[in-house]
Amino acid sequence: MVTDAQGLQVTGAAESAVALDHAISDYFGWKGDPVGRLQDAVDEDPDFSLGSSAIASLFLLGGFRADHPRVATALAAAERAGAGTTSRETRHLAAVKTLAAGGIAGAIDLWESILVDHPTDALALRFAHDAYFCLGQSVSIRDSIARVLPHWDPQGENYGYILGQYAFGLEEAGELRRAEKIAHAAIARNAEDGWAIHAVAHVLETESRQAEGIAFLQAARPSWRRAHALAVHNGWHLALYLIEEERFDKVLIDYDQYVAPKLPGDFLLDLVDASALLWRLELAGADVGDRWGAVAAQWLTHVDDHVLVFNDLHIALAVARAGNPLDIERLRRSLELYKREGQGDSHRVMAEVGRRLIDGVLAFAAGEYARAVELIVPVRYHAYRIGGSHAQRDLITQTLIAAAERAGQLSLTRALLAERIAVRPTERTRQHYASVGGAGNFAFNAI
Template identity: 30%
Template sequence: MAQVTTLEDLPVSAAPRLLTDSLGNEVTLDDPASLSAIDDFVGGFIACEARAANVLEAADDSGPLVQAYCAALQMFSESRDGVPNARPFLARAQQDIGRATVREQGFIAAVAAWVDGDIDRAIALHQAQADQHPRDLASVKLGQYHCFNRGDGPGMLRLALSALPHAADVPYLHGMVAFGYEQCHRMREAEASARRALAICRKEPWAHHALGHVMLTEGRLSEGLDFMCSVSDSWTGLNSFMVTHNWWHVALFLIDLGRDTEALAVYDRHVWGVAKDYAQDQIGAVSLLARFELAGIEVGRRWDDVATHLLTRLNDHTLPFLDLQYLYGLARAGRPEADTLLQGVVAHAPLAPASSRAAWERVCVPAAHGLLAHARGDFAGAIEGLGMALPRLAEIGGSHAQRDLFEQIHLDALVKRGQPNTLAAAQGLLQQQLNTQPESLRLRWQTAAVYAALGLPRVATITG
């Protein structure tokens, strides 16, 4: 099939079908009974619900969109198996693309670009879908996913706002808008959009997530904790990422408020153990255990269980953001395979797809060296490696709150290095953070310790 870069490049479709999905988009199916599986994928994907996987039950339907949805589902594994598992579905979708609608053809082309590793083209096609078929919210959500993995907040926002005039009745779109605004540091608009979503549907976990981000960023820690707990009863039927990640945010509030025992309980009950083999659950566990330790909270033997599951990730190299956390988790557990993963990252970086190669080479590689150094007590090495990566850290994707882990590790290395210049640098960073988050007991303790090390204990008392 010839490469498609815009919707105009697509072949002319067959006559429109009469069947429509839950958002009013026409779909091409062999068996009308497959429509429920289509609706489960679309509705489940935008609502972060596990029912999205039900599309696999219709995999025998040769309808091209069914096959494209199945291919996308395979890619969401975020593992080395994603591409080979997706290709048979994609091939069937492309084989029948001539009878698909223009909208379906655009989605198939975008998934093909994803499978081929051409994320620039995938994002461009999703933006074209948002402009021309704005109620294709599964496409909007997938486009946001790609932008998120590149640290492109404006791209996330542009996709959602393109669809908003035509799908304002859908609460999940307001959640997408909210997170796009939050990643662009537009907190007032983010909160307004999240609350608009919740006014339509209380069970909108992505809007909960966006509002949790706003409150964390603005230092509204007690309010954020109360809010997230107040809606946690609605976190049912979600995919493992969404339920564990929202509880991960609850744990962040608890850590900063000094409620260590409760934070550990959240980890044990809600963060680790839902889907231990899933990439997002694994990095959620790694990043939370690391934050516990950085806050002075003992984690016992918890690293060991996580590391056992990370051993399957040594050759994945799907996203640099994931590899860095796999590496740190293995290193903190004392696993020698951390060196193997580091070697794999270094070898993969120059071979990565063009659209992500700079992120691998200029950010992931130095960050990986820095993280391994920190995990093994080489704080000078950690400062050097992470110091090189931090100015461009957004390029590896993840949210501001997630990437904050690497900044915390770098800060910890500055403190533990204990030199006058590194302590001075740590003081500047910590005091600025404390100024914006005065409720944070974690930051108070860390700042006080640095002032004491600098011979300024009285200033630490005033700061607290």
């Protein structure tokens, strides 16, 4: 019987199990090429069903459409190799087929059922983690790890990565002290654990500890750059601190050096970060020049994908600011077609929340600020459903504040800024509040 590093049975050759272990380590570490490792193993071992289903899951969770040839090929290979597979492997295939049909929540249920029986199934654990992130389910990100953590060997190779995942879940669930402590424990095990570094970055951003955040990420940059698939995103976190300190020139230098060259690589998280970063810079008053054009051009190759509302929102940011009316109309037409013909969990989120947010940012970019406020306010507390983290979705709040102010709705602006100071009491926000006539009594922040 062939087993993986966790002692779980794997149908296929011994070399396939070794490839699986390497791919899992790469996947958790945001490094290497997990798909490539698995594909090489499948090419040599067609009976390696779990390898093929994992490839399909990785593509789908990475933003590929279900009808993409790489996804379809992987699913077909997993189906062909289905005879003789274990119950665990059969459920992995069922989960990815559910995901391909638009059932993110249903796929999660199947991965969680695997974890009940096999709590050290690293693929099920990370797939569920990523899928919860797609749905914005912060508490589930935390609890999914908590349920299995006692079963993992603290001396095992990937235990530190599991701690890093748990730290991020704790941060998203608001347990900042535990999150920071556990993230640092993960980093002590592996200084190049990009996700654990990312968890610390979230804590420092949430607590408005900008100076600490800058020092931490700059010192750790040689380490987190090696987690290449997360490098732009950790750089994005550094940019958030710098923007709050109005060090716009430094942010743009880093953008040109580290972000812009990666746009042609078409990694969707990099495109998300590029859109969000340029939008936040402009909200803060920076001039980003002609940088929007390249971001919009790359995003437009995905304008009809509609895999996640979160991605569609960032397409809208880029297309709106690049300013080509034909591209904006192309996006609107695609969204209307998706409204009529789409299905699944993301389609439901788009109908109930996402379209208002997208139309809101399009209105904002067009200078229709009152319309942007009208669109965003009713769904702002449901925006978590589009996925992403609290820090990423904060862009929506920042846009709403700017829209209210530019629309001349100063009472709403003051109310939103007072709300913001209560959770992110930065000097820049305080000055903004004072500039629109806000009251000065924030003694409750010290309570």
